[in-house]
Amino acid sequence: MSNSTLLEIDKNEACVGMFIHGFGKQWLNSPFALSQFKLSSNDELKALRESSVTTVVIDLSRGVGPRGSASAASKTRQNLVSGGGAAALSQATGMVRSIFSSANSPKGIDRQQVEAVVDVVDELIGTRPTAILNLTKLKTKDEMSFQHSIAVCALVGLFARHLKLDGKLVRMLCLGGLVHDIGKVRIPTAILTKNGTLTAEEVEVMQTHPRKGYDMLARGSGLPDLVAKVCLHHHEKVDGSGYPAGLKGEEISVAARIVAICDVFDALTSVRPYKRGATPEAAAAMMATWQGHFDQMLLKQFFGCIGLQWPDSRKRPMETTDLQPGLSQPDLDDFQFATPT
Ligand SMILES: [Fe+2]
Numbered sequence: 001m002s003n004s005t006l007l008e009i010d011k012n013e014a015c016v017g018m019f020i021h022g023f024g025k026q027w028l029n030s031p032f033a034l035s036q037f038k039l040s041s042n043d044e045l046k047a048l049r050e051s052s053v054t055t056v057v058i059d060l061s062r063g064v065g066p067r068g069s070a071s072a073a074s075k076t077r078q079n080l081v082s083g084g085g086a087a088a089l090s091q092a093t094g095m096v097r098s099i100f101s102s103a104n105s106p107k108g109i110d111r112q113q114v115e116a117v118v119d120v121v122d123e124l125i126g127t128r129p130t131a132i133l134n135l136t137k138l139k140t141k142d143e144m145s146f147q148h149s150i151a152v153c154a155l156v157g158l159f160a161r162h163l164k165l166d167g168k169l170v171r172m173l174c175l176g177g178l179v180h181d182i183g184k185v186r187i188p189t190a191i192l193t194k195n196g197t198l199t200a201e202e203v204e205v206m207q208t209h210p211r212k213g214y215d216m217l218a219r220g221s222g223l224p225d226l227v228a229k230v231c232l233h234h235h236e237k238v239d240g241s242g243y244p245a246g247l248k249g250e251e252i253s254v255a256a257r258i259v260a261i262c263d264v265f266d267a268l269t270s271v272r273p274y275k276r277g278a279t280p281e282a283a284a285a286m287m288a289t290w291q292g293h294f295d296q297m298l299l300k301q302f303f304g305c306i307g308l309q310w311p312d313s314r315k316r317p318m319e320t321t322d323l324q325p326g327l328s329q330p331d332l333d334d335f336q337f338a339t340p341t
Pocket residue numbers: 180181209234235333334
């Protein structure tokens with residue numbers, strides 16, 4: 001744990017010169033691509049104050065503190081937050097890299113390592129739920145698949161807790177969220193990293209990753225069958241148009257339906273070196289318009305979990321172009337591996 005002193009303050013107490021360490025309530029609505037930075041201009045301050053973020057966590061060791069006096073300080077919630085989220089995430093990312101690498105070797109999937117990463121994520125979402133998701137929001141090119149896995153694991157953990165699911169089930173869902181894309185280690189790099197649109201044949205190869213992942217998990221990983229099934233069915237859609245089995249509605253396990261929502265939400269909202277992420281509102285509103293893709297009841301619950309209103313159906317549906325030029329729904333299935341054009 002870091003010794004730095006972190007202080008949670010109301011956004012209206014923020015001023016230029018403060019170092020933003022993270023966001024408190026409504027963290028998903030941060031107007032900034034970075035979760036940690038120094039507030040350096042009045043424009044940034046204005047953007048913060050006009051956002052629906054309510055509180056920010058500042059690092060007193062890296063910037064100025066709240067202005068004024070004891071009276072201002074007394075209004076400030078003295079919510080000291082211990083550091084260490086970034087270090088824990090970095091450690092977890094290294095472990096996921098190792099899991100993916102060993103999965104593609106004769107050694108296979110190391111269950112203990114998978115469990116250890118979920119322990120780290122579980123600790124973070126139990127003590128600092130905003131921190132891990134702020135940290136995973138910004139993905140580097142190299143780490144994207146690993147950080148996406150961790151982010152999905154964390155989102156699934158938060159969502160499953162929100163649904164008040166049994167603790168053992170929450171754990172299995174987190175395990176599934178972490179390894180849902182592990183089959184991609186068996187997809188040729190040329191396809192995973194291809195610039196631009198995949199050909200029909202390449203899409204076909206890409207769409208084998210749930211089955212490849214399932215085979216890897218089912219053959220001796222020691223992980224529960226539910227975890228392997230989540231991997232197998234995370235691209236199924238409730239209208240039967242998904243893959244690999246074209247399952248419909250309740251033929252798809254609740255676990256796979258939960259992971260599917262978290263997988264797409266993280267992919268849409270992630271900031272990458274070559275694209276800005278969609279805002280949580282834009283991503284969620286778009287997902288709500290994709291008829292037949294997600295379990296609508298679960299999706300509504302997910303909105304509640306992340307503090308968003310279910311969209312008004314009378315409004316114009318969010319256009320795909322609100323997200324990223326050239327990105328259409330089918331491309332989203334695997335676009336986390338797309339590279340800059
Ligand atoms: Fe996938």
